[in-house]
Amino acid sequence: METGKVPESANAPSAVPPVSDSDTKEEFTREGISAAPGIVIGTAFVLDHEKLSAPEETIRAQDTENEIARFREALEKTKAELRKIKESLAAQIGDDHAKIFESHLLILADVTVIEETEAFIRDERRNAAWAFQSVLTKVVTSLRAIKDEYLADRSTDIVDVRRRVVRHLLGKRSRTVASPPEPSIIVAHELAPSETAQLNRKVILGYATDSGGRTSHTAILARSQGVAAVVALESASQEIETGDKLILDGNLGTVVVNPSRATLTMYRKEIRRFKKLEKQLLTLTGYPADTLDGRKFELVANIDLPEEVKSASNYGAEGIGLFRTEYFFIAQEKLPSEDEQFRVYRAVVQKMNGKPVTIRVLDIGGDKIADYIHSSPELNPFMGWRGIRFLLTRIDIFKTQLRAIYRASSYGKVNILLPLIVQLDEVTKARRICENVKEELRKGRFKFDDDVKFGVMIETPSAVAIADALAKEVDFFSIGTNDLIQYTMAVDRGNSKIAHLYQHLHPSIIRFLKMTVDAAHKRDIPATICGEMAVDPLSTVVLIGLQVDGFSCSPNMMPEVKRIIRSV
Ligand code: PEP
Ligand code: MG
Numbered sequence: 001m002e003t004g005k006v007p008e009s010a011n012a013p014s015a016v017p018p019v020s021d022s023d024t025k026e027e028f029t030r031e032g033i034s035a036a037p038g039i040v041i042g043t044a045f046v047l048d049h050e051k052l053s054a055p056e057e058t059i060r061a062q063d064t065e066n067e068i069a070r071f072r073e074a075l076e077k078t079k080a081e082l083r084k085i086k087e088s089l090a091a092q093i094g095d096d097h098a099k100i101f102e103s104h105l106l107i108l109a110d111v112t113v114i115e116e117t118e119a120f121i122r123d124e125r126r127n128a129a130w131a132f133q134s135v136l137t138k139v140v141t142s143l144r145a146i147k148d149e150y151l152a153d154r155s156t157d158i159v160d161v162r163r164r165v166v167r168h169l170l171g172k173r174s175r176t177v178a179s180p181p182e183p184s185i186i187v188a189h190e191l192a193p194s195e196t197a198q199l200n201r202k203v204i205l206g207y208a209t210d211s212g213g214r215t216s217h218t219a220i221l222a223r224s225q226g227v228a229a230v231v232a233l234e235s236a237s238q239e240i241e242t243g244d245k246l247i248l249d250g251n252l253g254t255v256v257v258n259p260s261r262a263t264l265t266m267y268r269k270e271i272r273r274f275k276k277l278e279k280q281l282l283t284l285t286g287y288p289a290d291t292l293d294g295r296k297f298e299l300v301a302n303i304d305l306p307e308e309v310k311s312a313s314n315y316g317a318e319g320i321g322l323f324r325t326e327y328f329f330i331a332q333e334k335l336p337s338e339d340e341q342f343r344v345y346r347a348v349v350q351k352m353n354g355k356p357v358t359i360r361v362l363d364i365g366g367d368k369i370a371d372y373i374h375s376s377p378e379l380n381p382f383m384g385w386r387g388i389r390f391l392l393t394r395i396d397i398f399k400t401q402l403r404a405i406y407r408a409s410s411y412g413k414v415n416i417l418l419p420l421i422v423q424l425d426e427v428t429k430a431r432r433i434c435e436n437v438k439e440e441l442r443k444g445r446f447k448f449d450d451d452v453k454f455g456v457m458i459e460t461p462s463a464v465a466i467a468d469a470l471a472k473e474v475d476f477f478s479i480g481t482n483d484l485i486q487y488t489m490a491v492d493r494g495n496s497k498i499a500h501l502y503q504h505l506h507p508s509i510i511r512f513l514k515m516t517v518d519a520a521h522k523r524d525i526p527a528t529i530c531g532e533m534a535v536d537p538l539s540t541v542v543l544i545g546l547q548v549d550g551f552s553c554s555p556n557m558m559p560e561v562k563r564i565i566r567s568v
Contacts, residue, residue, distance in 0.1 A: 298550025321552025387420025481531025
C-alpha cells in the first residue's frame with residue numbers, strides 16, 4: 001500500500017548524498033518488511049557480528065571473584081552450547097563427524113588456560129572477556145608460528161571457542177557499535193535497541209536488517225527518529241558490503257543494491273514526489289483530528305528519546321501520549337540519578353507548554369536491555385523480568401524515577417503510565433509506592449502536581465480479561481497493540497520468520513480491543529491506542545469504528561493518521 005508517509009530524512013539534504021552512479025557492480029534487489037517509511041539513497045555500512053572482540057576494562061579489586069565466577073559460568077554455557085550442537089550433528093550426520101567438537105570441549109576444560117585466565121583477572125584486574133581473549137590469542141599465535149596443518153586446524157578451533165566464550169561474557173547486547181564516519185545506511189544481521197541508540201543519528205540515513213519485524217523496538221526507534229528502515233531481509237548483511245551503493249525503500253520494504261543509472265533516476269523522481277506529498281500533509285497541522293461527521297479524536301505523539309519532543313511539536317501533537325523512558329536509560333552507562341532524570345522529564349514537560357505528557361515508567365527488559373541492570377541473559381526475556389515486574393522488584397529504581405516524574409509534574413501536565421500489567425495487585429502496589437513517594441516529596445518540600453493521572457498499558461491478554469476491574473482503579477487505558485498482538489497470537493514481534501502471523505486485524509485482536517474500550521467507557525475513562533496499529537491505514541479506520549478515544553504515534557506519522565481520520 002502506498003502510505004504517503006514521508007520521513008524527515010527524505011527532505012533533509014543529507015538524505016540524498018552525492019552518490020556516484022554505479023554501473024560497475026551488478027544491481028540486485030532484496031525484499032523485506034517495511035519498518036519505517038521513506039526512501040534514501042546512500043552508501044552501506046555493514047556492522048559485522050563475527051568480528052566481536054572484547055574491550056579491555058579494569059575492574060575493582062573487590063569485583064575480581066565475581067568476574068571469575070562470570071568466567072566459569074560462561075565456560076559452562078559454552079560447553080552446554082557445544083554439546084547441543086554435537087548431539088544434533090551426531091543425529092544428522094553420525095557420531096564420527098560430531099567428534100570434531102571434542103577438541104573444542106577439551107580447550108574449554110584445559111586447566112592451564114583456565115588458570116592463566118583467572119590469574120590474569122585477579123592479578124591484572126582485567127575483565128574476564130579480555131583476559132580469556134588474551135590468553136587464547138597467545139596460544140593461537142604460537143600454534144600458527146609452527147607451520148603445521150594439524151596445528152593450524154586446532155588454532156581455528158581455538159578461535160571458535162574464544163569467540164563463543166567472549167560472546168557469552170559480553171552478552172550479545174554488549175556489542176559496542178561504531179558509527180560510520182559519513183552518512184550511511186546501516187546494514188546488520190540484527191540490531192538491538194541499545195545498539196541503535198548508540199549510533200550517531202547524524203550519520204544514519206537508514207537501517208537494513210536481516211531479522212526483525214515491524215514492531216520490533218529497533219523498527220519503532222527508526223520511525224521515531226524519522227529514519228527509513230527495512231527489516232527481515234534474511235541474508236542481506238552477508239550479500240551487501242560496506243561501500244556498496246544502496247537504495248533503501250522503507251515504503252515498499254525493499255533494498256536495491258548497486259543500482260543502475262536508470263534505477264537511480266527513477267528513485268530520485270520518487271523522492272521528489274514524496275517531498276511534495278509531505279508538504280501537502282503538513283498543511284493539516286493546524287486542523288483538529290476529527291471525522292467528517294464531527295467525532296473528535298485526541299492525536300498525540302509517541303516519543304522514545306527526549307529530543308523528539310521538538311518533532312512532536314512541529315507535527316502539531318496535542319500532547320505526548322507515550323514517552324518511552326527506557327531508551328534514555330539504555331543510552332546511559334549507569335543508572336541515571338533522580339536529578340538527571342528530573343531535568344530530562346522537566347525539559348519535555350516544559351517544551352509541551354501545558355499540553356499533557358504521559359510518561360511511561362521504565363519498561364526495561366525484553367529486548368530493551370541496559371548492561372548495568374541485566375547481568376545475566378534470560379531464556380525468554382519477553383516473558384521475563386520486564387516492565388512493572390522489574391520495577392516492583394527494584395523499588396529503589398522505581399521510586400527514584402517516580403520522584404523525578406512527580407517533581408517534573410509541577411512544570412505542566414503529567415500523566416503516569418504503567419507497562420506490562422497482568423494483574424490488579426501490580427496496580428495497587430504501584431499506587432501505594434506513588435503515595436509513598438508523594439509523601440516523601442511533601443516532607444522534602446518539593447513541588448508537584450497532586451492530580452497526576454494514573455493509567456495502565458493494556459498490552460497483555462490478562463489485562464484485557466480483567467479490564468473491567470482495572471478500569472475501577474485507574475484514570476485511563478493506553479492500549480499497546482505491539483505487545484498485545486505478540487502475547488495474544490504467541491508471535492515474537494521481532495521474529496521475521498513468523499511475521500505473517502503478526503496480524504493487527506485478527507479477530508482475537510479486534511475482540512480484545514472492543515472488550516477493552518467497552519470496559520473503559522463503562523467507567524467513563526478514556527482508552528487510547530499507542531501501538532503501531534494506530535498508523536496502519538486500514539487499522540486506523542477499524543479503530544475509529546471501535547470507538548477508541550485517541551491515537552498516539554510517532555510524530556512523523558501524525559499527519560497521515562490525521563488525514564485518514566479527517567476523511568472518514
Ligand atoms: C506496545 O506494546 O504496543 C507499546 C506501545 O509499547 P512498546 O512498543 O514500547 O512495547
Ligand atoms: Mg509494550
